Each structure stands twice: as structure tokens, then as C-alpha cells.
Amino acid sequence: MSELSAQQRQQFKQRLEERFRQLREEIGQELLNSEDPYYQQLAGTVHDTEEESVADLLLDLNLADIDRHVQEIRQVEVALNRIESGSYGVCTDCGVPIDSKRLEASPAAPRCIECQTLYEQRYTQPGHPSL
Numbered sequence: 001m002s003e004l005s006a007q008q009r010q011q012f013k014q015r016l017e018e019r020f021r022q023l024r025e026e027i028g029q030e031l032l033n034s035e036d037p038y039y040q041q042l043a044g045t046v047h048d049t050e051e052e053s054v055a056d057l058l059l060d061l062n063l064a065d066i067d068r069h070v071q072e073i074r075q076v077e078v079a080l081n082r083i084e085s086g087s088y089g090v091c092t093d094c095g096v097p098i099d100s101k102r103l104e105a106s107p108a109a110p111r112c113i114e115c116q117t118l119y120e121q122r123y124t125q126p127g128h129p130s131l
């Protein structure tokens with residue numbers, strides 16, 4: 001295992017930014033589809049938001065459909081921040097470089113496979129929604 005090259009980092013950054021825009025579109029669309037005028041208004045805010053955290057904005061909504069996307073967009077945001085700060089590609093739990101094949105498959109992955117498995121065992125239990 002080795003650290004990512006600047007070129008790889010740049011590629012992951014582009015993919016993450018792309019995914020971010022996609023998710024933002026989907027979330028905006030789901031908000032628009034809801035009956036609630038407040039959500040429809042939020043859809044406009046989400047669409048116009050560049051700097052602020054989209055995930056933070058949506059955190060309190062607690063809509064099942066959107067929730068999944070909000071969780072993913074939050075992960076993408078964290079990954080993009082980590083690219084900026086230079087800590088991208090390193091497992092948040094054990095500090096070991098994450099295998100680049102794993103990052104290819106899921107660029108927003110915050111953990112190495114071992115730590116992710118442990119994490120899921122700990123937090124994904126029946127009747128206990130994962131975070």
C-alpha cells in the first residue's frame with residue numbers, strides 16, 4: 001500500500017465533486033417532489049448553496065428517502081475537505097493508507113476495509129439504523 005499521487009488525488013477530487021453535484025440535484029428534486037412548501041423552498045436553497053454545507057442544511061429533515069442521499073453527500077463533503085487538508089486516502093480510524101482500489105470503488109470511503117467492517121458490525125444491527 002502506498003500513498004496517493006497528486007494525479008490520483010486530483011482524479012478522486014473530480015469524481016467527488018461530480019458526485020456532489022449529482023446528489024445535490026437528486027436531493028433538490030426529492031424536496032421539490034414533496035408536498036410540503038417548506039421543503040420546496042429548501043430545494044431552492046440547496047440548489048444555490050455553494051459554500052455552506054448542504055448536509056448540515058438538511059440534517060434535521062429526517063425524510064427517509066432523502067436521508068440516504070444526505071448521508072452520502074455528507075461523506076462526499078468530508079472527503080473533499082480531506083483532499084483540501086491533505087488527509088484524504090488515509091483511514092480515519094487506524095491512519096493507514098486506504099487501498100487505492102477501494103477508493104476507486106468508493107472515493108468517499110473514510111476507512112480502510114478492516115475498520116469499515118468493524119464499524120459496520122458495531123453500528124449496523126437489526127432494528128438499529130446505521131449512521
Ligand SMILES: [Zn+2]
Pocket residue numbers: 091092093094095096111112113114115116
Ligand atoms: Zn483502518
